[in-house]
Amino acid sequence: MSYNHLTIEERSCIYQFLNLGMSIRKIAQALKRSPSTISREIKRNSSKIKVSRGSYTKYFPIKANDKYIDRRKDCHRKSKFSKDVIDYLTVKINEHWSPEQISNRNTNEIHELPSTSTIYRMIHAKKLPKTSMKNLRRKAKFKRPAEKRGKFNDKGRTIKKRPKEIYRRQELGHWEADTVESGRLDHK
Secondary structure (H helix, E strand, C coil): CCCCCCCCHHHHCCCCCCCCCCCHHHHHHHHHHCHHHHHHHHHHEEEEEECCCEEEEEHHHHHHHHHHHHHHHCCCCCCCCCHHHHHHHHHHHHCCCCHHHHHHCCCCCCCCCCCCCHHEEEHHCCCCCCCCCCCCCCCCCCCCCCCCCCCCCCCCHHHHHCCHHHHHCCCCCCCCCCCCCCCCCCHC
C-alpha cells in the first residue's frame, strides 16, 4: 500500500476548513483523505499559543509544513561509521589520497575502514564534509543507471484465437515473419 504525504496546499485547505468550523470528517471528505490522517495532522502540527489567561492550540499550514520537513530530516538511517572515521576519510581525501589507498591501508588509529566503493558512494552522497570528486586524483568511472524496461503488453490476441481460414491456407496474404530487429550493429 502506498501513502501520499500531505502537501502544503492540502495543509492550507485544512487551515481554511478549520476556520470555517468544518468537522474533521467533512475536511477528510473534501480532501479525499482518511479522517485519521487529518486528525493526526492537526494533533501533530498544531502550534501552542500563549495568552495572558493560559494557552491554546491553533493550526497554521506554514508552521505545520516546517515541522513536517524537520521531522523528515531526522528519519534517515544513521551512519555506520563514527565521527573519527569520517574525519579520517575527509583528511586523507583532501591530502589527495585515492579511496583505494585509504581502504587498503592498515592503520592502528582506525580499525574499521570502509571499502573503496563505499568511500566513493560517501563522496557522491556528500556525506564527507568539505570533500568532492574534485579532491580525488582520478575520478571514478561513470556508472550508467540501470535501464528500466516496461512490462510486456499482454492485451494482444493469442495465437489460439486466430481465424480458422488462416490454417486452411487457401487465401494469399496470411504471412508470418520475424519482424524483430536486433539492436546490435553486427546483427543487422
